[in-house]
Amino acid sequence: MTFTLIATTTMGFEAVLAREIKALGYKDVKVFDHKVEFQGDYRDICRANIWLRTAGRIYIKIGEFEATTFDELFDKTTALDWAQWIGKDDKFPVADVTSRKSALFSKSDCQSIVKKAVVTQLKKAHSCETLPETKASCPIRIQIENDKVILSIDSSGSGLNKRGYRAHMDIAPLRETLAAGLILLSRWRPEEDMLMDPFCGTGTLLIEAGLIAKNIAPGLNRSFCSERWSCIDSAHWRYVRQEARDLIKKDAKYRIYGSDNNARALSIANKNIELAGLPDVFVQKRELSEISSRYEQGRIITNPPYGHRLEEQPDIDLLYQEMGRVFKEKFPLWSYYVLTSCDYFEELFGRESNKHRKIYNGGIKCWYYQFFGRKS
Structure with missing residues (x-):
């Protein structure tokens, strides 16, 4: 049995996510804003959660229909087979509701109607009078746009950016899924190019690069809410996890280096790198002017400071000008990939980019x- 799976992502990474999904062997892949849909079975739910680096969550589409009245929403929701996924003791919070350009614009009312409809269907399907909601969690998502309703169940639980290697959260890190997307967009070749991040902070970009270089599945060391669902045999999870372990490139050769001038951030980075199992990723305290490399070829992928307050902008402008000088002088043949909120970065950097794309961080x-x- 197959069904439609929905992998969500940050705007700007849809094509990258689609490429990931196709690399896992899926063929019927459809790209939309903020998401990619594909067909899969129970084991594929496990595989998508464990393997996709740029996905935010994996949803199972339960139904798609048009509705302009609450009666329509109730009747069409009740007609769907919720019992295939939700057991009689399982929790099913309506956790996420969005509505755009639709007659049904009240999120709270839509939430209440869908909850009532699912309860009605589950009571009938499970032949019971009450639903205690004490066991596994099956969060329901409602999306309404232009009067088209998509109902789905979240199979991930916590967002897929949570890889399990965070030692501390007191310094705001770059989101892991975003970092992975930046690396994949760069088409970095671990066996050929050194990778450097001169503003590495707590090491997210470096760690995601290391996971890619060693082919370590990003979700290998975490759990998912669908692991507790009775409809998915636990053997599927065991199989996919063992498959992922077998595919790790234990002897992979790569050169990943990071630097920063924040000693506290680097201390956390070292702990994160250790938790991620990447002993060959190195970081050290350096000012931008002090960075260098003996390698002629490589890639700098970085997320430098932005400067959110007006009084900070002059210092940020000077930093971006220094980046241009340092990169040109010390890394003349390298490629540079820079994520910043500055829309005049090229002017400060002193060079026009070959490409640029809008991404939300x-x-x-x-x-x-x-x-x-x-x-x-």
Whole structure:
């Protein structure tokens, strides 16, 4: 049995996610804003959660229909087979509701109607009078746009950015799924190019690069809410996890280096790197002017400071000008990939990018500037 799976992602990474999904062997892949849909079975739910680096969550589409009245919403929701996924003792919170350009615009009312409809269907399907909701969690998602309703169940639980290697959260890190997307967009070749991040902070970009280089599945060391669902045999999870362990490139050769001038951030980075099992990823305290490399070819992928307050902008502008000088002088043949909220970065950097794309980082509109060096 197959069904439609929905992998969500940050705007700007849809094509990257689609490429990931196709690399796992899926063929009927459809790309939409913020998401990619594909067909899969129970084992594929496990595989998508464990393997996809740029996905935010994996949903199972339960139904899709048009509705302009609450009666329509109730009747069409009740007609869906919720019992295939939700056991009589399982929790099923309506956890996520969005509505755009639709007659049904009240999120709270839609939430209440869908909950009532699912309860009605489950009571009938399970032949019971009450639903205690004490066991596994099956969070329901409602999306309504232009009067089209999509109902789905979240199979991930916590967002897939949670890889399990965070030692501390007191310094705001770059989101893991975003970091992985930046690396995949760069088409970095671990066996050929050194990777450097001169503003590495707590090491997210470096760690995600290391996981890619060693082919370590990002979700290998975490749990998912669907692991407790009775409809998915636990053997599927065991199989996919063992498969992922077998595919790790234990002897992979790569060169990943990071630096920062924040000693506290670097201390956390070292702990994160250790938790991620990447002893060959190195970080050290350096000012931007002090960085260098003996390698002629490589890639700098970085997320430098933005400067959110007006009084900070002059210092940020000077930093971006220094980046241009340092990169040109010390890494003339390298490729540079820079994520920043500055829309005039090229002017400060002193070079026009070969490509740039708009990406949102935690709600902040940013641009990913790509400067190609030799063999990019």
